[in-house]
Amino acid sequence: MIKLNSRFSLSKEEREPMIAEIKGFFLEQRDEEIGDLGALLLLDFFAEKLAPFFFNRGINEAKAMLAQKLEDLHELEIWSK
Numbered sequence: 001m002i003k004l005n006s007r008f009s010l011s012k013e014e015r016e017p018m019i020a021e022i023k024g025f026f027l028e029q030r031d032e033e034i035g036d037l038g039a040l041l042l043l044d045f046f047a048e049k050l051a052p053f054f055f056n057r058g059i060n061e062a063k064a065m066l067a068q069k070l071e072d073l074h075e076l077e078i079w080s081k
Contacts, residue, residue, distance in 0.1 A: 010047070018043055 010018070022039040026032045034042075 015040070015043065 019036055019039040022042055023034055023036075026034045026039075
């Protein structure tokens with residue numbers, strides 16, 4: 001297992017299809033062939049520099065959804081006096 005940074009790590013089985021996708025992108029979009037090492041370095045860069053942004057966005061969206069659901073639960077409360 002390769003550890004990309006303190007929060008993200010990928011197994012070889014997870015990494016291999018991602019590397020293939022990066023290589024395919026370069027070939028299709030840029031008409032360039034890059035090797036496994038180049039694709040791995042690019043994957044490491046994305047994981048270190050860009051993944052935290054998307055991760056945090058997902059966390060914030062989940063928190064907002066949970067806050068809304070909690071508000072919905074509060075609306076169901078029955079106050080007895």
